[in-house]
Amino acid sequence: MHLTPPQIFKILFTIVLSFFLCSIQTWAQSKDPSPVSFPTPKNVDHLLFYLQRDPNTNTLIYALNIKANGSIDAESPIQVYWIRYGEKGQKKDLGYIQRKFAYGIDTKALGTDKYEFRFVSHKKLPFYLQKYSDKSYHVSVTINNRTIRVSRLFIRIQGGSFWLPNVKYAEVEGIEESTGKPIVERISVK
Template sequence: MHSIPPTFSIPTKSLLFIVLTFFLFATQSQAQSKDPSPISFPTPKNIDHMLVYLQRDPNTNTLIYALNLKENGTLKTDNPIEVYWIRYGEKGQKKDLGYIQRKFAYGIDTKKLATDKYEFRFVSHKKLPFYLQRSSDKSYHVTVMINNHLIRVTRLFIRIQGGSFWLPNVKYAEVEGIDEASGKPIVERINVK
């Protein structure tokens, strides 16, 4: 004789609670796997000749990479990119990088490749070349090739969780911009370890 397995029923409210709990857990797991910053960052506005901006934990202070122009409006070919802070975490003032920041963290090394074309690399991550180039519309843009995508870069983000001043625990970097092939917005993540 076969017995019929006992059945049980879950009240509708309990079932709804289980489904909602599962959904919330799944959503939190996805967010944790992406590891976004808990900080809400401002978008720099009205910055003269800005090419790219860089934001990172642990605060909203933002690095600006802008064209470095002479008084007559032409590019300074020996140092085409000016790097400075906008100190949003303080009074929103402009501030130069300190020596250590310039030489070991956020500064760049630049090399002229041709007329109106430069390669630059961050002093803290020299593996990845970026390019400053004048386009047909006479404006300059920064590009980088990541995962077979040529990206016109607008924003860089560095996710830092803990560590120390000299050895921050960098989880990843993201490059945001426009995919030159499709014209669509793109974000590519780079593991920097």
């Protein structure tokens, strides 16, 4: 059987993400922090959360996808795009490989104002987009029996290659829903 480069990338990326999502630990403070100083996205319309990763400051934005009439697009409730801070700070769509094998998401409706989505690179961990009592939408995920209202995801990459990055860990940052306190959950590769 002959595999194309996109098929090889999907297999390798899925393997790497599977390893780091299988071993979950809570870390109050980061060990082995990224040497990169990351900007916090400002003035982003309908921002749900953002994803940053080594080795540069380019940031993935996950925002509520609002139609012209002001309602949520039920077919595609989340739009994903880059803010290319490492270049000129411009907005840019994901490339085909990024969308289909790495940072894109698969979404399904669960009912009125509630959706489940999973990253195409790792379908085991479900995230939920839903409308809360304050009439705004938020994304949540449950890790170690803690439900987190997600504000930021971070992937620590140290070396490797385009096809097989050396992912050290991932962090989910946000607010723990049961306590209302800030929380960071680290998902370790080790």
